[in-house]
Amino acid sequence: MSTAEATSDWKLPSQRKVGMISLIITESALFTIFVVAYLFYMGKSLNGPYPYQVLHLPIWASFALFGSSVTIWFAEKALHKGSKIGFNIWWLITILMGAYFVYFTAEEWYHLIYKEGLTISTNVFGSTFYALVGLHVSHVIVGLVLLTIVFVSSLRGKLHHDHHEHVEMVSWYWHFVDAIWVVVLLVVYIISLNY
């Protein structure tokens, strides 16, 4: 309970927002180290397979993930307007697009492990690749869990108008996961294809 809630002319930032921003800062620091490790080890593998041999630009997966940032925004707008149906539809589309991204990663890793023979212990490319992409996709999975919790409570009629900040926080997290994918896409699937 905030001690300042009762007074009207004393405005403080929202707890949820400050907490989520802090979480995003600390997560960004974590990702930075793994991105630096990936960049540092580019071209340092002593044996193949090398990135240019096995990686392909994940166009559809990226499209799904970036698109989900747009659809979650539509869902929020629908919630603000009070349209439950609109919210549910856009929110479900967001979940499906996120789920497609996870499916893509599973497919890609299956291919890399069983067809190309690239595992975490094959070379430094394998170690850094699975660490960075795995860290990102684990965040996508956490995001999906959060999205699903919101969706289930919406279907059960538990989502009210005054929950829009809860929903907004989930969307902030989801946008953050998307923003990380911009970096991962650039570093892993574009820059490192030269090595």
Added chain:
Amino acid sequence: MATGPIDPNFKAPAPERVGEETGTWSHVIQNLVYTVDHKKLGLMYIGAGLLFFVVAGIMALLIRVQLFVPHSDFLEPAVFNRFFTMHGTAMVFLVGMPIIFGFANYLVPLMVGARDMAYPRLNAFGFWVFFFSSLFLYFSYFGAPGLYNAGSAPDVGWFAYSPLTSKAFSRGHSTDYWSLSLLLSGIGSIATSINILVTVFCLRCKGMTLGRMPLFVWLFIVVAFLVIIALPPLSACQIMITMDRYLGAKFFDTQAGGSAVLWQHFFWIFGHPEVYILILPGFAIASEVIPVFSRKPIFGYPIMVAASVMIAFISLGVWAHHMFTVGMTSLGNTFFAISTMVIAVPTGIKVFNWIGTMYGGKIRMELPMIFCIAFLFQFLIAGLTGIMLSVVPFDWQLSDSYFVVAHFHYVLIGGLLYTIFAGIYYWYPKAMGKMLSHKLGLWHFWLFTIGFHLTFLPQHVSGFLGMPRRIFTYEADRGWEIWNQLSTIGVPIQALGILFFVYNLIWSYYKGKEAGDDPWDAWTLEWACTSPPPEYNFEKAPEVRSRRPLWDLKHPEDPDWKFE
């Protein structure tokens, strides 16, 4: 009387203990486990920290006994390695971190006029994660030898350089206990830091603008920011090392294209800000104690805030001064030498401002002030040897020598621990309702100070004479004996001082003088509560109009807010 921000006639009722049973041990433990109260958790943090302080201190004592004479066989080499590793790791992660978080937990909500931390349950989570990760680290003594003849506790040093941590050189599970324990405690620290940030930004009482917060709170914002930026690199390190050891990843495997130097970079990207995470809370305590006992408001408040923020920023760009001997480029050496020297500037600003606060003040030589004055002298020595070590050629000579050991013990004992003592003498009356004995405190101060300097001053010399750190014994003809012997003699004197301190804590709890709500005639909000404060802190949300709300209250004819 209506001009004051808080009703002076208002007396908070004695703390109620609703639904809380006392008496038997199981009730005590039940209360500790169930609690989400920031004050109890704060005291639990400090209590656990002091407990591990004694354990790690005993290890240091045994290390010093081993080094008393050349060719000593008091400790086996392997045991010696485990002791210095566990001593270092424990003092940083199990003693320093929990004690500073304890102070933050207890005082930040009180100082900003809030009823609790923003996320009380997350707060309890942070404590218990820290506590069990600490037990996990010590459990390595029993659980780590997975193989016949493999080591028990971690023995790779507190910064665990690669490739010493690879499976080939560190058999069994000792390194895994080390890395997983730090990964866990890192999660707890980050959770607590987010909690501090949210509490300060979102739960300040009416009128408590950022510019009116006590410097203590400001410094803990800076610390919390540093933790959430600098701890994740440590977590990343631990994830990578665990992947290397269990999944065959090649991060630090130099024979497969990995890099041992990268570990050093990643570790010190965490490790150097960590030094400031530990020392800034010391500054926080000094910034509260010195003004109150000089009877003057802090000198240069805005500059103090700016200097703290500058220290935090610069501290993120000095890490490789731990690595001059690795062989970096000249550009790298120059950059990190200069950034290290630059960080002395805001630190110097702070020291001058504390002296400026004392200058012309009516100084009261109470125990908190005595410890803070000692802190100023000792931290100056630590800072000067720090600047010496930032000069690259000097560092090439003395890196990994006892000179470095002396330097960082002056920082962490002479700087941090002295302010922690000051903080305990200052706020113990608030937390327990009893004054600590002045006489016992003086015994503690003089014994500990004599012992501390006797232990660590000679180590500068043995460092100059070329004695490397972390050696379990040495030859007789190096000229190191006398310095090591002086050093070792200092340790029992320090230990005696600590005994007086612990005895004082216990004796005063039962027999100490009643403290009253405001024994030091202080100015910040925590002294407006009863001692100890009730569970809800403030019955009525306080309202502040200046940086010294209690001054305004006690001096309605001359309040601070008239001059703001």
